[in-house]
Amino acid sequence: MAESIGGPNRRLSVAPMMDYTDRHARYLLRLISRHTLLYTEMVTSAALLHGEVSRLLEYNREEHPLALQVGGSDPAEMAVAARLAAAYGYDEININVGCPSDRVQAGRFGACLMREPETVAECVDAMRAAAPLPVTVKTRIGVDEHDSYESLCDFVEQVSAAGCNSFTIHARKAWLKGLSPRENREVPPLDYARAHRLKRDYPQLQIVLNGGVTDLGQACEQLRHVDGVMIGRAAYHNPWLLAEADARVFARPHAVAPTRSETLAAYAEYCARQQAGGVPLAHMTRHLMGLAQGLPGARRFRRTLSEGVRRPRATAALIDEAWAAVGPLGSQSMPAGAAGKL
The missing domain is CATH 3.20.20.70 (Aldolase class I)
Incomplete structure (x- = not known):
């Protein structure tokens, strides 16, 4: 090689x-x-x-x-x-x-x-x-x-x-x-x-x-x-x-894969910063549609995002809401209030 x-x-x-x-x-x-x-x-x-x-x-x-x-x-x-x-x-x-x-x-x-x-x-x-x-x-x-x-x-x-x-x-x-x-x-x-x-x-x-x-x-x-x-x-x-x-792939055996909830919490914080700078929330949440793929509540996750982003005052807290819609997996594994504070 x-x-x-x-x-x-x-x-x-x-x-x-x-x-x-x-x-x-x-x-x-x-x-x-x-x-x-x-x-x-x-x-x-x-x-x-x-x-x-x-x-x-x-x-x-x-x-x-x-x-x-x-x-x-x-x-x-x-x-x-x-x-x-x-x-x-x-x-x-x-x-x-x-x-x-x-x-x-x-x-x-x-x-x-x-x-x-x-x-x-x-x-x-x-x-x-x-x-x-x-x-x-x-x-x-x-x-x-x-x-x-x-x-x-x-x-x-x-x-x-x-x-x-x-x-x-x-x-x-x-x-x-x-x-x-x-x-x-x-x-x-x-x-x-x-x-x-x-x-x-x-x-x-x-x-x-x-x-x-x-x-x-x-x-x-x-x-x-x-x-x-x-x-x-x-x-x-x-x-x-x-x-x-x-x-x-990169032979980093000690690399710890993030959880979906950790990823969503970090991305929600990013969206809040960007939205404060004038970036429309929809420009960012559209990239999340596949993140729950393979989970039982994936369809609810996508629907919550796609419908919620149309609300006039939608904020990055919508990501927390969508993750909770996945069901027990979402509500239990996302850091408490991680996006809700945004």
């Missing part, structure tokens, strides 16, 4: 997901796992040049280790993005070469760049020259008919020659026409063998596998073949699957 490659530990990470992995979701995930690498939603290089940088890049210091994912194809713009990422203290900057959406294609980045390895290499070179941050790439195994193992190797060789030593491989090809982004996550078949082969053929590179992994058992199995595993929507819709990640 390529253990000497710099930057954060990538043995387990949560994928960058638009409309999901905002700073509130990442804060919640960090309460559950200390070591899992977190990624921002994708930010375009153009937005960083012309938009409100602080709004796009600010985060909670507790979120580290944290990587910024950027979409773009102009080396000069990507260099600016790298400098900003370093200035804001991110641990890594990642280039999106995997998203197949029409909007992303129109901006000439995402999965369509698999056909332009020289462009991605130029971006990597410019970014590495601009800032002392690890530059990584998240890509697919192929795009449209351009999906042979040889073309994947050509892409990896050109980009790694520019200084990218870590590739996250979504082990599906992408269809740029005919499939929606959601269908592109589900319809093209998974090909883990190709990612495993890439690791065998390029042992000096760090290969992180993405796609279809839904629990830590599967992640640990894949870690026999690759350097890291990235979990996507499974970690968002059931964040509690990360509770034992520090002990099982």
